[in-house]
Amino acid sequence: MKSKIYHFTALLLAMAVMLGAISVPGSAQVSLSGVSGSSDEAADSAVPVALPKDLTPETIRQLVSTLSDQQVRQLLLERLDAVAAQEGASGAQGPGTLEFLGSSLLGVVGLVEDAVFGIPQILSRLHEAGTQYVDERGGSGLLKVTAYFAVAIVIGLLAENVVTRLASKWRRQIEDMQAPDGLLQTLEVLGKRLLLELGGLLVFFAVTRAVIELLAPVNDRPLLPLLMTNLIVMPRLSIAITRFLFAPTRPDLRLVTTDDWTAKFIFRQQLGIILLIGLANVIIGFQELQGIPFTDSALGFWLLLISILWLCYTLYRARHGLSSIVLGGDDEATMLERGVALAYPWFAIVSVLLTWLVVEMILAAGRFDLIDDGQGYYTVGILLFAPVFDTMVRGLVKHLVPPMRGEGALAEAAYRSTKRSYVRIGRALLATFIVVAIANVWHIDYSNLATAGLGVRIAANMFEILFIVAAGYLVWEVVTLWINRKLADEQTAAGLDLEAEEPGGGEGGGVGGTRLSTVLPLVKIAAQVSIITITVLIALGNMGIDITPLLAGAGIVGLAIGFGAQTLVRDIVSGLFFLFDDAFRVGEYLEIDGTVGTVERISIRSLQLRHHQGPVHTIPYGEIPKVTNNSRDWVIVKLKFTVPFDTDVNKVKKLFKQIGKDIMEAPYAEDIIQTFKSQGVYDVNDVGIIVRGKFMAKPGKQWMIRKDVYARVQKIFAENGIEFARREVRVKMPEAEESQDNxxxxxxxxxxxxxxxxxxxxxxxxxxxxxx
CATH class of the missing domain: 1.20.5 (Single alpha-helices involved in coiled-coils or other helix-helix interfaces)
Structure with a gap:
């Protein structure tokens, strides 16, 4: 019987320990209150039971052997109550989004009311903290602390001066530099100046901190670094960074595109804001060192609010300069980029105010741990420096983009398009970096989002969807950039000219593109559609939507369209075979069933022919019976001239030969495959002798060459006394009387x-x- 009771008790204890380990892990001690029973059991139940850290069957048996039945029952009841309480807490529904926002805003209102009513206590709290500090150290102690601080500052400045003197060569180079040549030299000069300032500041900080640790009393060591960091180090650090970016006194070294007034204004205002924030940190830190929490004083709230309003004022006054920074002096900016540049200052103001509101909502909720590392300051700084990062992107693009290949309007348009694509890719990467940086500032752990609550999981899905869309956009830009560059190279190599008013010199038959330049636009469309489809499907799958029915439905819809639109399918299939056969290319002069024109555009189901007089003919591929291509590889032009019967044909032949030699030295000589030469007498009619000459040229170039050959023939005939034969009408009139003259x-x-x-x-x- 005792054995059964022992095993039953051990089983109950094991269950209790397991439940306790699941519900309240880490609890190492449980207090038991007595219940009805014997006096010994009541006495035992009042003794707390220490649970071993490692719960194994052996330790459980050992523990059970030392407990009474009353203690085991009490332990089991407490563990069951703890489990029930945890399940009730986890099963209770939290507040909704609107309710949460409402309560948070009410909390902010409460903070504002407390700050307003706490204004009279600000001076009293400061006096209390100062009096407590003086009482602890006495008047002489305060003087000693001030002396220690002054000595540490002087020694730190002397050490910094030694370092700057060692780098005097750099200082002279920076001072003597005038009008640096290009961005690289500008960055070199600014980088050296920044390294000098940061190096000296680092030496100052290290030496001053070491002197404070050596001289200052132990109880004053936290206060002196607080003063030095917030009132000296941080302002000087902000000065160094702002001088690097804005160069208020050196416009020739300025990295951002803005005017002198904006650069100097931002430099002064940011220094004042940093000093105000540093003063707020010093006062709040001093009060906390004296045992007064910052929540008991309204000074921190008002100093932070003043710094926020000061920052908004700075953004508003410098809005035009900030817009020019965002625009970057780009004369080729699109309307969207100009609109973004104009809207950025207002976006920055709204971002600053919203960040302050979020920080106050967190303070109202009592979650001081979420902002103890200055997350609000870092967030505002990242958002405000976004235009500077964008300027860096544009500067890198100017040096990373490949040089323009070829000449002419088409090559310039391709170069501008390539630069814009590089900028868009850089901005997409920059936006991703900003999102990740802000998430890291707020300690958002992506690996734990999936296991969190519903709202956090939704936020996690949104983050993942944003990353998927960003990745899809990057792939889109990279593929489009490659295809556009390849297409521009092919068109430039083919000699296409965007500024030509009439392809083919007004006669039709312009220069034809390459086979690749004809196919690439269709490949571009197919690639873009594929990228969009894949990105959308991956995003839907990430949202938990089963995309298998969508794929099956798309297949069924495609099959139905195929049966219902047989003509469309015929056009597409015929077009594919025409492209495979390389029957025509963009820019070639075709004749299709009596319709002539230059191929202007090729789509999936049709092509467009533009007649040299202007009309555009759209012809579906399925309706093309035969294609006559007049622009493939080469063209032969034969010219006929009629001369009188008494003309020396051999002389004409020599003159044609001379013209053939002359045009080979003309600017268009590279477009001639076979020069102009005589073909002798072609025909004889009642007017005169018809002589003919011919030349072979590249397609689309023959019209210009033909005009020049006509002009040369006319000139050389005139110089050699050869006239062109023309028809004459002779009327013989009989003699008549004067009365019959009429x-x-x-x-x-x-x-x-x-x-x-x-x-x-x-x-x-x-x-x-x-x-x-």
Missing amino acids: AGASGAAAAAQAAIQEQVEQEMVEAGAKPA
Whole structure:
């Protein structure tokens, strides 16, 4: 019987220990209160039971053997009550979002009321802290502390002066530098000046701190570093950083694009704000060292509020200069970039106010641990320095972007597009960096978000979705950048000119692009659609949505579209085969079933031909029976000239040969494949001898060469006394009496009119047209 009771008691104790370990881990001691029973059991139950740290079967048996039945029952009841209380707390629904925001804002209102009513106590709290400090140390003690601090500052400044003297070469180089050549030299000069200032400040801080540790009493050591850090080190650090970025006295070294007034104004105002914040930290820290928590004094609230309002005032006064910083002096900025630049100062003001409100809401909730590292200051600093980071991105792009390849308007447009793509990629990375930096400032642990509550899990999903969208956007920009650069290279190599008013010199048949330049726009569209689709599917899957039905539904919809739009499918398939066969390219001059024009645009289902007179013809691929390409590889132009019957044909042949030599020295000589030469007598008619010449040129270049050849032939014929043959009408008039002169003139006019009409009809017959 005792054995059964022992095992039963051990089982109950094990359950209690397990429940206690699950519900309240880390509790090492439990107090037991007595219940009804024997006096010995009541006495035993009043004794606290120390649970061993390592709960093993052996330690449990050993513990059970030393406990009474009353102690075991009491331990089990307490563990069960603890488990029930924890389950009730976890099962209770927390406040909703609106309720939480409402309570937080009410808490902020309460803080403001406390600060207003606590204004009369500010001086009394300061007097209390000062009196307590003087009472503890006495008048002589206060003088000694002041002397220690002064000696430490003097020794630190002397050590800093020694370091700066060792770097006198750098100082002279910085002072003598005038109008640095380029960004790299500017960064070199500013970097050396910043290193000098930071190095001297570091030596000052280290030496001063060492002297304080050696001389100052133990109870004063926390106060003196507090004074030095907030009133000396931090202001000097802000001065060094601001001088590096804004160079208020050296416009030639200024990294950001702004005017002198804005640079000097921001430099002065930020120094004042830093000093005010440092003074607030010193006063609050001094009161805490004297045992007065900062929540008992309204001074901290008002100093922080004054610094926030001062910062907002600075942003408002310098709004035009801040907009110019964001714009970066970019004359090619888009309307969106200009709008963002104008809106940034107001965004900064709102961000500062919202950060202050969040900090006050945290203080109202009593979570001082969330802001004990100055998270609010860091957040505001990161948001305010975003334009400076953007300036750094643009500066890096100017040096990282590849140089312009080729010449002309097309190459310049491609270069500008490449720069904008690099800037957008840099800004996307910068935005990701800012989000991650702010999350780290507030100690947001991404690995623990998934196991947190519902609201935190939703926030975690939003973070992940933002990262997915950012990654998709980066892939979009990189792919688009590569395709655009490749397309620009192909078009530049093909000799396309964006400034040409009429492709082909007004006659059609402009320069055709390469096969790759024809296919790349379609590849770009397909790649962009694929990136968007994949990004959306991954984001939906991250939100917990099963994307398998979506994929199946997309397949079914695609099949239904395929059956219902057979003509569309025929056009797309025909277009793919035309592209595979390399039947035409952008810029080539085609003839399709009587329709002529230059290929201006190729889409998935059709192409557009622009006639040299302006009209645009859109032809679906499925309706193309035959394609005649007049711009592939080369063109031959044959020119005919009619000379009188008595012309020396051999002389004409020599003149044509001379023209062929001359045009090979013209600016367009590289566009000639075979120079102009004579083909001899082509035909003889009733007017004269028809001689012909020809040349071979690159497609689209023949019209300019033809015009020049016509002009040269006319000039050289005139110089050598050769005239062009032309049709003549001769009318023979019979002799008549003077009284019949009028009738003879009328008859001559009628005869001339009939001859002209006969000549016109003959020319129309030769041209293949039907006379009217």
